[in-house]
């Protein structure tokens with residue numbers, strides 16, 4: 001019998017290093033049975049009307065709203081985020097719940113089709129759930145990023161097996177508890193706990209669709225495993241997000257906006273700005289404004305509601321941030337501010353600005369996922385666009401300019417999933433705006449109508465209204481049939 005490499009998870013509190021109670025891993029041998037139970041529960045769940053499933057979602061959202069303080073406390077303690085960010089995650093989930101209750105009926109409604117050469121038939125296009133959807137989630141927004149695909153899958157009539165990150169298993173347990181409290185039928189949502197080996201076992205256990213959110217490296221492994229089984233897949237992967245500051249920008253606003261976008265959740269956000277391309281004419285002034293904005297940032301733990309830069313969730317992530325900054329400095333980069341881990345029982349890193357970073361530094365290529373930004377001067381907007389598009393990543397970007405028309409024109413050239421003008425990231429956070437990257441940042445969408453459509457397959461039904469002995473395209477072929485079709489082609493499309 002195969003077993004998980006770990007029998008228990010031992011996460012520690014990023015704010016103070018204290019150990020939480022261990023969480024039992026799901027044994028690898030148990031996972032096929034978990035998927036099997038989800039499969040048995042699914043037809044009953046699908047058989048409910050959309051209105052009935054919506055009512056379950058409503059009860060779930062009420063449970064979340066009632067438990068918001070407890071959930072936020074768990075997020076702060078286990079992931080290390082600020083209370084504001086924690087309530088932001090909860091708000092996003094509640095907004096999505098409400099949105100899907102409102103629009104799912106319309107989005108998933110069957111429709112008629114009227115193909116030109118098939119008017120003697122009725123054609124009906126219907127949406128059906130995949131069956132069992134696997135959701136593998138990361139640790140940085142563990143509540144929201146688990147629940148976005150889970151809610152879409154459930155309202156569409158799928159059952160779900162959720163594997164939260166091994167670094168935030170308590171949030172996974174909280175989610176399962178909330179579904180139980182909301183009275184969801186048994187096994188419609190199943191939780192499996194553990195590290196990547198549990199994720200691999202889930203992919204191999206016969207699920208019908210997978211939504212994976214995580215790093216590019218693991219995303220590639222997951223895509224290989226899924227590819228072998230031709231398993232439908234949505235991939236939300238890493239980013240190395242860019243802010244482009246043009247010479248006419250309001251530099252005070254740009255500096256404040258970038259200080260937020262580079263450091264939200266201590267930079268542990270897929271949409272966090274890691275690179276700033278600034279037009280040479282205002283490069284010094286921009287750096288000065290950024291330095292001033294950074295001077296006001298406060299590092300602090302989750303118990304301090306006024307702290308801006310919160311904890312780094314895992315020891316490995318803290319070590320990675322430190323290593324990338326040291327490598328850049330060794331390569332010749334100039335440290336404008338920060339650059340060090342904060343001495344503390346918890347895990348914190350100073351908000352850091354680097355500039356004049358040589359191309360040889362790893363920080364140009366690797367996602368940092370910490371409160372570190374690289375500011376680089378460029379000759380003009382065209383160079384900023386070319387550099388952004390040369391990146392293997394393609395998640396988000398922002399353009400800082402007073403000229404909205406120029407901003408929109410540049411946005412059209414960027415190969416990313418989301419572009420904001422004079423803001424970064426946050427405008428994309430609404431329930432009805434589908435989220436997803438391009439290139440190495442993944443494919444497919446979560447949230448919005450498109451996120452819902454990712455959870456269903458479209459089926460075509462047709463029936464003929466006439467009981468003729470044969471259809472024109474059936475055998476035997478006659479010479480005149482081809483001639484007739486040729487004439488129709490010329491008549492319909494050749495004029």
Ligand code: NAD
Nearest residue numbers: 137138139165195196199200214215218236237238239270
């Ligand atoms: P990760 O890739 O290390 O892990 C993500 C999940 O995959 C975890 O649950 C993990 O246990 C599981 N896993 C690990 N190895 C696996 C394997 N071989 N097979 C199956 N599952 C496996 O990522 P992370 O460190 O948890 O999260 C941070 C990353 O996620 C960053 O790169 C970040 O940019 C990205 N992210 C992307 C988005 C987005 O929407 N594009 C959102 C949040 C985070």
